[in-house]
Amino acid sequence: MKRMVFLSFFVLTVVLSKGQSTKIMLITGGHSFDTLQFFQMFDALPQIEYEHFEQPNANAEIANGKADDFDVLVFYDMWGNISQSEKMAYLRLTKQGKPLLFLHHALVSYQDWPEFEQIIGGKYVQEGKRISEDEVSTYEHDVWVYCTIENYTPVTSGFNELRFFDEVYGNIRISDEVKPLLRTRHPKSSDFVAWQHVYNQSNVVYIQSGHDRRTYESADYRKLILQAIKFLDNTNE
Template identity: 40%
Template structure:
């Protein structure tokens, strides 16, 4: 079987590049390449999208044209898998459909949601976060037991009721759900809040989680 081809989108937020590279290099049966903003969103056009099986977002970006939005949604409707990692949970704050795709959102500023105003979400580095595996039979979490990870905690981000929780935490500075599945059209979507730096990238539980998330959204167990 051909290796899974990943496209990893970055840009708009710093990260520890060598250790992040090592994370993706560690995945067996996969090849990956990176597309950086400002031109990364051209990768969703039908011709460009044929060159990869799974889209991984590790960007922090608000700029996207209507044409790129339409191409991205069409690609997902047709079944391309999507994995959203860490700060990419704050992408596209002003794009309503994107919230439905991801199934959650980190709010960079106070935001009107219907009749309410949601406060800005919060973050803190270097926290030991207790992680509970709430669906251990799911292909994304298979083989994982509850663990602790040294990572950045996010608080006050939204997770939609339609999302299916995989990991939770009772850390008081975090929203309760740390990882979830969602769907859009024919695509499978997995969002993982964790993943700030090498403490996460090098954590064997995190490696397993991201790798299994990629396989599951690609429908390649």
């Protein structure tokens, strides 16, 4: 009888856990975007609950410990200013193993904070006083981006290839330590347009696509984002 009660409790626990939502801290700011369609995309993702924070308030909240209330942090910001206390908060989160998902122009953030490049796994290099011309990254709007799967993980599961009418980044820096997920052969793009890696104790995913509503409304893009979030959430258990 005790065995039956235990098994029933175990099955109920499994069923309930499968229905639990992932709570994400969704961070924007510093770059314009199609706001209506962007939030409609997140509204439509099943078993996802999100709270939106805009910079610079988002970083202030992270420094105050707000990120501890969420399962996954999703960055769609392009921000430059970050205080020392905010930097320490980011590093604290990675040491605690907080999962991080970075989208599109988040790769441009914090040009003057070298550690951020290590966290995200790459960098879009903007023009600057001490930046040589051959280091500067490039972009091209409104192009078809055909992506093949470089590595199959829970993020890329179920795809053979992906196609988005989006924006590409060229001449970006990508760490040798990342695991590439998606490759494109677009002539104005860097080879890899998505990757995952680990920084300190945090699992990190970067997905370059996501410039505007035409991508937000793509079923494949929504599936890719959802699988990335669920993968990251599962690594946090």
